Amino acid sequence: xxxxxxxxxxxxxxxxxxxxxxxxxxxxxxxxxxxxxxxxxxxxxxxxxxxxxxxxxxxxxxxxxxxxxxxxxxx
Amino acid sequence: xxxxxxxxxxxxxxxxxxxxxxxxxxxxxxxxxxxxxxxxxxxxxxxxxxxxxxxxxxxxxxxxxxxxxxxxxxxxxxxxxxxxxxxxxxxxxxxxxxxxxxxxxxxxxxxxxxxxxxxxxxxxxxxxxxxxxxxxxxxxxxxxxxxxxxxxxxxxxxxxxxxxxxxxxxxxxxxxxxxxxxxxxxxxxxxxxxxxxxxxxxxxxxxxxxxxxxxxxxxxxxxxxxxxx
Numbered sequence: 001x002x003x004x005x006x007x008x009x010x011x012x013x014x015x016x017x018x019x020x021x022x023x024x025x026x027x028x029x030x031x032x033x034x035x036x037x038x039x040x041x042x043x044x045x046x047x048x049x050x051x052x053x054x055x056x057x058x059x060x061x062x063x064x065x066x067x068x069x070x071x072x073x074x075x
Numbered sequence: 076x077x078x079x080x081x082x083x084x085x086x087x088x089x090x091x092x093x094x095x096x097x098x099x100x101x102x103x104x105x106x107x108x109x110x111x112x113x114x115x116x117x118x119x120x121x122x123x124x125x126x127x128x129x130x131x132x133x134x135x136x137x138x139x140x141x142x143x144x145x146x147x148x149x150x151x152x153x154x155x156x157x158x159x160x161x162x163x164x165x166x167x168x169x170x171x172x173x174x175x176x177x178x179x180x181x182x183x184x185x186x187x188x189x190x191x192x193x194x195x196x197x198x199x200x201x202x203x204x205x206x207x208x209x210x211x212x213x214x215x216x217x218x219x220x221x222x223x224x225x226x227x228x229x230x231x232x233x234x235x236x237x238x239x240x241x242x243x244x245x246x247x248x249x250x251x252x253x254x255x256x257x258x259x260x261x262x263x264x265x266x267x268x269x270x271x272x273x274x275x276x277x278x279x280x281x282x283x284x285x286x287x288x289x290x291x292x293x294x295x296x297x298x299x300x301x302x303x304x
Contacts, residue, residue: 010234010235011235012218012219012220012233012235012236013146013148013149013219013220014152014156014216014219017156017157018156038233039219039228039233040141040144040228040231040233041144041146041148041149041219041220041224041228043144044144044146044149045149045153045157045159048157048159048161049157049159052157052158052159064099064101065231065232
C-alpha cells in the first residue's frame with residue numbers, strides 16, 4: 001500500500017480536483033492519496049467527485065482553513 | 076450523502092499522528108467582528124435609514140455563501156468537469172424561489188398602483204447577452220470564482236484570488252468607462268422583454284418555473300447518465 005501526498009495549497013478551485021483525478025489514475029487499488037487544500041470550494045467538489053467514483057473518502061481539517069482529503073482507491 | 080459513515084482508511088503511522096499546530100481560538104475575533112459590524116450598521120443608519128438593511132442582507136448573503144460552499148462557477152463548470160450537478164440544481168432551486176419572491180414583490184406594487192420596483196433591470200436581450208455570458212463564464216472558471224465567489228474567498232484569506240479581485244475591479248471600471256458606447260451601439264439593438272407583459276403575471280411565473288424545472292430534470296438526468304457510464 002502506497003501513500004501519496006498531493007500539495008494543492010494555494011491552488012484555486014478546479015485545479016486540486018483535476019490534479020487529484022490525474023494522480024489517482026496512476027495509482028494502484030488500495031493506495032491512499034492525500035490531497036492538501038486550502039480553497040474552500042475544493043473542499044466540496046473533490047470529496048464529492050471521489051465518493052461518486054466509489055472511493056473511500058475522509059476529510060480532516062488540519063488547520064484553520066486548511067484541509068486534507070484522504071482518498072483510498074478502491075477500484 | 077454518506078458523510079457520517081466513517082470509512083476508517085488505514086494510513087501509515089508516520090503520517091497519521093503528525094504534530095499539529097495548535098489552533099488559535101478565534102472566538103475573541105468573532106465577537107470583535109460582530110461588534111464592529113453592529114457599530115458600522117448603526118453608523119450607516121444615521122446616514123440613511125435604508126442602508127442598514129443592505130448591510131445586513133449583504134452580510135447574510137456572504138455568510139450563507141461561505142458556509143454552504145455555494146459557488147455559481149462550480150454550478151456551471153462541474154457538470155462538464157466531473158459530471159456532478161448538485162450545485163447546478165441548487166442554483167436552479169434558488170432561482171425558482173427568487174422567481175416567486177420577485178414576482179410577489181413586483182405584483183404587490185403593481186396591484187397597489189405603485190411603480191414596480193426593479194424595472195430598470197429589465198434590459199434588452201440579444202445575442203450580445205449570450206456572448207457576454209460566455210465570456211464571463213470563461214473568465215470566472217479561470218479566475219476560480221464569479222464576483223460573489225471571489226469576494227467571499229478573499230474574505231476567507233485565499234491570497235491568489237486577491238489578484239482576481241484586483242483585475243475584477245480593473246475590468247469593472249473599464250467596462251463602466253465604455254458602457255455608454257456599448258449600450259448605444261450594441262445593447263439597445265436588442266429588445267427588452269418583461270415576461271408578465273406577454274404572458275400575464277401568473278403565466279410568467281408558471282412559464283419561468285417550468286423552464287427551471289426542465290433544466291433541473293435535465294441536470295438530474297445528466298448526473299445519473301454519467302454514473303451509469
